Amino acid sequence: MKLKFLAKGDGLVREPGVIEIVGTDPHYVGRAKLNLGDGRFCYPAVETAFEVDAASDAGRHLTKLVRRDGCLWPADKETAAACNVKFVPVKYDSGEWVPEPAKKA
DSSP states (O other), X not given: OEEEXXXXXXXXXXXXXXXXXXXXXXXXXXXXXXXXSSSOEEOOBOSSOEEEETTSHHHHHHHHHXXXXXXXXXXXXXXXXXXXXXXXXXXXXXXXXXXXXXOOO
């Protein structure tokens, strides 16, 4: 089973399994590096979900983080169920994933 995660709020969750070397760019789940042009960078959310195999070490690690810290949005109901958290529908808005407004009856 594939788990799918989206960046949440301003949290930066390192991609599991990526070996970081001093002087190289960090890799964050569901984020891209954006150069602001003055020597500064930011990491806005991307519109595609970060996918990982549920049975892998990376999948188990992200499942644990989401269950414990709520640091990522599960991108679908199956991922939320695998993480044992409530599924919250989200939408992409200006470089960030935000909860969709509740529908009025």
